[in-house]
Amino acid sequence: MIAAQAATDVGGQLLIVSVLVGAVRSGTSIFYAALGETISERAGVINVGTEGCMLAGAMSAYAVTAETGNPWFGVLGAAAVGGALALLHAYLVIARGANQLANGLVIMFLGLGLTSLFGASYVSREINGFKPYAIPGLSSIPAVGDILFNHDPLTYLSFALGPAVWFLLFRTRWGLLLRGAGERAPVLSSYGYSPERIRYIAVGLGGLLAGIGGAQLSTAVALTWFENMTQGRGFIAVALVIFASWHPLWAMGGAYLFGAALALGPELQVRNVGVNQFVLDALPYVMTLAVLVVLAKRSFQRAPEGLAEVFDAPPVS
């Protein structure tokens, strides 16, 4: 069906190229959040409140950009606020023994409520956000140039961040410690490390990245702020982490896949393809689920053992 319609292209761009451009554009904020959540869960803490951290980041970035005129300050603000909210989660879960899932929901609602309150005055403000920057030379490669090399700076940063987090987790001693904290904390304690401290850092980093993801959404993609603007992207990120088997690069692929499904609807509409609006709205979720469930069947990685405590199941050895 799509192939048949692909002939009717808009602005000289193939449908597939438009969708892929949109995939990266819309997928990046989710990717940031999923990357952060990967770090957090690898250390043994689930933060279902990622949605709240994203929202906090989106709103803070927008507000700071509006006040200072510089979106980079906005990104700093988003990282700080997202990180702080996640650290609250870490404190309640690690030091106070709160249930991770329930507490995550609280963090989500806290983020939603606070951003609605403090963001209200920015709803109709305009900002001077991030602009796409076409990389000279590379961006003129047909198709690939548009898909990969004509984006905002935060998207370019994310390209580097995926492999960087992979390196951190799997090729550094710090990554070993972090994953060890998520697997069997007592083993780390017996070597004289503090698994609690490692978890605080991991959860904080996770919130920081989710915050930057929110910033990318409000100051680079949407260039506007409205209540609950992330619309569940944080939850999708949490789901992606599991389907991506806690692997940062798979999370990247999953995020773009979801982004592609998000982009498909508007592109089809522009091309006047008659598909039911509700089907289009549901498509991102259905497609992401379907593809990732198929991938997850190959279960190349298991859940960190420490996460089993969250669901009160005995660890599998």
Add this chain to the structure above:
Amino acid sequence: MSIATLEPSADRTKQSPSIIEVRGLTKRFGDLVATGDVDFDVRSGEVHSLLGENGAGKSTLMKLLYGVYQPDAGEILVDGVVHRLDSPADARALGIGMVFQDLRLIPAFTVAENIALSLPGGGFRYRRQAVERQILDAGAELGFSVDPKALVRHLSIGERQRVEILKVLMSGARLVILDEPTSVLAPQEVDGLFTAIRSLRAKGLAVVIITHKLHETRAIADRLSILRAGRMVGSGIDPTTVDDRALISAMVGREVPPLPVERSDPPADRPAALRVTGVHVRGDGGNTALHDIHLEVKAGEVMGVAGVAGSGQRELYEAVLGLRPLHTGDIHIAAVEMAKSDPGAALALGAVGIPEDPISDAVVPGLDVTEHLALSNLSSLRKGLGIDWARARELVAELDRQIGLRMVAHDRTVADLSGGNVQRVMLTRAFGVDCTLLVAAYPSRGLDVATTRRTQELLLAQREAGAGVLFISEDLDELMELSDQIAVLHNGHLAGVVTPGEVDRYAIGQLMLGGSE
């Protein structure tokens, strides 16, 4: 970060200096003297076996050497110099390493990742290839074959133990303390471990092995020391100069009578006490924990159950006693089918169980000893609407005399009792009942030698009385001594049923590890 080596001297043990020496070491926990005035030394190039019963203070002494506990009196000398060991890190820095019974490895990590994690320092990068090469080199030096890329999850217990030893050595240990290393191993794996220990000795390293098995001590130890009730009753003895009886009475404090050798044949006319037919059972994780088990325990017979830990023993225990639903198949107790998996139904058919973990499965912590024993016998103690407690106390006192496991004072609350004392209560309760089928899971766990022997006598007494006994144990010696036949489980399958007189430990070990008979 290569393995610390010392020059092996010509006469290994006599002239080597002591790596570690303790003088007058005392550690108290409240009123309990865990170790009192202990003198002990370990020389380089020797394997030193530390013998003693459960609770004799072996683990306490080793934790003092490893800096987990600090002594109340006495001193620890390392290389002839007095040291304070405030933490395991202090001990490690002095070259003392410990391999705990519960191995401290991360199953989801590779061998290399686990070892990299344990090595001090090493910079920011995890240099996988460098660590893998170090492991291969260190392994080759000791004659261990270890695959650094293997996931620990995929390794057998014996292989994990060797990784753990390598880990300790690679962080610079010259003295390795092994806490009951053989208790979880099949005989073949014990041989592998001993080969490894011998190569450590050949490198001039010192090894302390904690055990209560005499034949293992004889197989590996250059010297041995014996702890009893926190006191060193023999220190640095040459094993060739003492016989087993002397060692046992040193450990226990008195002579332990041998088990009766004469046993009556099971009566032929009685129906089988237990018949398990085509039973599949699911484990806690939904996996199949028992596959197509067919097993018959005659009346008046002890059927031992052997297997590496986690081979389906717990699921078998629970299935037979109606504590776990069967997926397929059926179970007959004294020729009557257990209609549905229900502990009450099994009990009504005359099945009695001694659980693996009584503290979590079978006691009400708030009740006292008398109340526990009355609980299983309430109907006979009824008096009007209440319970005849005077009679209950009498009966319990009588039972305690009869069974002879020396329970604690009968008004003590079970929550305050040690594991061994809870086990005595459980055993007294189980042996006090006439039954057609007794299912005993690790009945002698946590008991001293004398009580273990009494428990074994009681198991045989049930057999003589005509009960079928299903006897699950991890101690092959005990299984061989008590069982008429031994069913060997491997990975949820029945690997074979053997008769102790006809096969040796190695044949059973082969089945435990999944080989054929």
